[in-house]
Amino acid sequence: MILTGTEISKQVRGGRITVSPFDSARCTTNSYDLALGRRLVVYQEEVLDPRKEPAHEQREIPDEGYLLAPGDFVLAETAEQIGSDHYVPMIHAKSGTARLGLFVHVTADLIDLGFVGQSTLQLYATLPVRIWPGMLIAQVTFWVPYGEIRLYRGKYQHADGPQISRSYQDQPVAGHA
Amino acid sequence: MILTGAFIDEEVRAGRIVIDPYRAEALNPNSYNYRLGEHLKQYDEHSGQFVEVHLPDDGYVLSPHRMYLGHTSEVIGSSVYAMSLIGRSSMGRLGLFLQVSADLGHTTSCHRWTLEIVATRPIRVYPGMVVGQVSFWRNRGELAPTPALYATFNDPSESRIGAPQ
Numbered sequence: 001m002i003l004t005g006t007e008i009s010k011q012v013r014g015g016r017i018t019v020s021p022f023d024s025a026r027c028t029t030n031s032y033d034l035a036l037g038r039r040l041v042v043y044q045e046e047v048l049d050p051r052k053e054p055a056h057e058q059r060e061i062p063d064e065g066y067l068l069a070p071g072d073f074v075l076a077e078t079a080e081q082i083g084s085d086h087y088v089p090m091i092h093a094k095s096g097t098a099r100l101g102l103f104v105h106v107t108a109d110l111i112d113l114g115f116v117g118q119s120t121l122q123l124y125a126t127l128p129v130r131i132w133p134g135m136l137i138a139q140v141t142f143w144v145p146y147g148e149i150r151l152y153r154g155k156y157q158h159a160d161g162p163q164i165s166r167s168y169q170d171q172p173v174a175g176h177a
Numbered sequence: 178m179i180l181t182g183a184f185i186d187e188e189v190r191a192g193r194i195v196i197d198p199y200r201a202e203a204l205n206p207n208s209y210n211y212r213l214g215e216h217l218k219q220y221d222e223h224s225g226q227f228v229e230v231h232l233p234d235d236g237y238v239l240s241p242h243r244m245y246l247g248h249t250s251e252v253i254g255s256s257v258y259a260m261s262l263i264g265r266s267s268m269g270r271l272g273l274f275l276q277v278s279a280d281l282g283h284t285t286s287c288h289r290w291t292l293e294i295v296a297t298r299p300i301r302v303y304p305g306m307v308v309g310q311v312s313f314w315r316n317r318g319e320l321a322p323t324p325a326l327y328a329t330f331n332d333p334s335e336s337r338i339g340a341p342q
Contacts, residue, residue: 047238047300075270107274110312147184148183149206150183152205173306
């Protein structure tokens, strides 16, 4: 079951969902609209290697916007901190964003129960597109879980700004180097 | 409703979810981490066909903006729950798509899933690395399974659209 916008608002007020800052006017019928923050991260590696910490550079989106060329991939942040110990959040593009050919995540839409922080957006442009600080770029939905809840204690907890991949911290699985 | 990790674990043990091989440490709060299998197919524009690649242990570099077919190491399925198979955020943060907007796994399917892999930047991938997550969802209503096609395949399998019946 998916929460309605009215229920999201109620659960935020009751402290069972974190959306901060929160503006009830941004509740849609089934989701909450997320704004783009200012910070970006761009990788500097010629070839990314999930086993190595990737060199990267931090940038800021200026007031006049930041132009993405087709094929560009950058990490960005939601302006809001989001999370819940009770409902499973999922990230989606707003359809207005998708209609510009802009992905807001790269097939990683599901957030773990217990995570709280700024969500890292994985922006991938298929058309030339200008992005603006504060633009409503994405939306988050909340889903009712079934079963005993064990909360997230992972490496991206309390994310402050866009977080690079930390796959290089993974423990190798037995049977594979 | 989406199953929690603890409940996925219970259902695997009860036989209502199949994840093989299964590692309890790969459970997340509301999903399970699957791994990349060792076979890949890449599209060859000259022949118009997919060519097989065996992933070496020291990894294989994917070219950006090119489509590859891969597969999960694990056989994954359920005759009770519907599934959604996505990339994990540590791969999304590296710009690696694990599927091309086809995340839904039908109830009753059980096989190694074909992954539609697209890199947005050059990236090295390794056989057996944890690349994505599968979540399980409760159904409402009577189950009337459609005949399985892709769900009978365990290797990276190209589209059968337009193929002879």
